[in-house]
Amino acid sequence: MDNFIEVKNVTFGYKDYDNNNILNETCVINNISFNVRKGEFLALLGHNGSGKSTLAKMFNGMITPDKGEILIEGIRSDDEDRKYEIRSKVGLVFQNPDNQIVASIVEEDVAFGPENLGVPPKEIRERVDEALKAVDMYEYRNFAPHKLSGGQKQRTAIAGIIAMQPDCIVLDEPTAMLDPKGRAEVMSTIKKLNKEKNITVILITHYMDEAAAADRVIVIDNGDLLIDDTPKKVFSHVKLLKEHGLDVPQSAEIAYMLKGGKENDELPINRHRCVEYIVELLNNN
Amino acid sequence: MLSDITIGQFFPGNSIIHRLDPRIKLVLLLSFIVFIFITGNYFSLSFIFIFVLSVVIMSGVALKMYLKSLKAIVYIVLFTSVINLLYGRGEPIAQLGILKVTVSGINNAVFVFIRIVSLILISSVLTYTTSPTQLTDGMERLMSPLKVFKIQVHEIAMMMTIALRFIPTLLDETEKIMNAQKARGASMDSGNVIQRIKAFIPVLVPLLVSSFRRAYELATAMECRCYHGGDGRTRMKSLHLKKADYISSAVCVIAFCGVVALNIILPAAER
């Protein structure tokens, strides 16, 4: 598969001036390299303040690296002339849906992105309808955002990004403010977009069960890349993850404890596999 | 309590009024305001009031919503009417101490009452039947000649869009913060005016802080969606004047002529 985003030796720190006007430079991202393949579903994990959101804003050039470079389909993320091309290729969805919705009507909000890109009115209409259908919000197109549930608002925000016809969506904790139902709605929308529209998905999350659904998991720890592997392999490093303040999916945790805390590189990460695992364990004893 | 506020609410629908071009609606609203205030006698006043009522009915929005918007200002209307009632000139018909009621006082009170009510109703028709985006879009287009004077018309319109969008969100948040403060023992509904205003400060401060955070996040989200001002921006619902727009403008012009004619032909009410 082709690489869609290439992160090459990227280092970044926020520049803050303290009370004495002295420049404080913290290193938030520390010499990270990895690639995101086209059509992939990548989960990005890390404890609070480990630099995930910072990295997310780097994927579409909102933040540019201090050192190293990020290429989006070969375009450097700091290329000022192609800024809007990059932002329409890589869409960002944030945590709080309320603070991403600009217009007072769902369909008009979804149209906001294409309008900014100067798409002709007739095509905007088509894109908006298609995007709303893709996230199952078409019946709500005339609703006011404040009349929607959290999950519906977040799906509206996703539709707003889809309408720009991006190749990749980066979602920064999109389910953090939602109830279990809303979370399930948003997750199934994300998976559907990834499978059916072949959109590359980068999902930042604190829910390990959501990460377990990805093709690949990257764990960031204080700006360093800790692990980069399939979810199965990643969540088998129970001890390592716990040391870095992260959890594993419940299934892996149960299996790990049944094994008496021994590392095993094939822990189950979903409920179905967990049941099989326990049955097998019981049969062996 | 806060949910009673109906500013900037929009009720999607498919009535003739809904389908009119927002620019036409804005211009007609402005002329309505002028004509409501030039009514000089009861004939022209009731004529325009009936006209307003028919527009209200044609809008297809539940009458309950109009009553709600009237409820919000009912005290102001009654207060101004009563003041007008008591400050008329001429021979008193009834007198109580220094308070006297005259014919011109009664006339003034009725005129003020009907005028304000008509004003509220007709402006509600505009906001109820026009989506905020269309409304601000219409304003942007109407004001676009002002660009000559270096006025940032697009930015003003975008600010209004966002303000209208966030009114319900911020009202919700105010209510939440108020409840949170009440849960900590703050009393919002008791005490005199000064005490109540003081009690509101612990609500306003968090509200302000969170509004700034929201603004920052919204700006980031807008930038991520390629927002870069009004240049090169297209609209999904582009504005075109249709037959209905011309017809309704014509109807309104005729009605306005009617008001003027009634004013001239029939004697003015004693004021």
Ligand SMILES: Nc1ncnc2c1ncn2[C@@H]1O[C@H](COP(=O)(O)OP(=O)(O)OP(=O)(O)O)[C@@H](O)[C@H]1O
């Ligand atoms: N605008 C900013 N200015 C200065 N420092 C910042 C800024 N945004 C984030 N930081 C700092 O950068 C570090 C990484 O923040 P970031 O938001 O990327 O973490 P995160 O992994 O997304 O955390 P969380 O899981 O809480 O969302 C933190 O220490 C944070 O304090």
Ligand SMILES: [Mg+2]
């Ligand atoms: Mg974050």
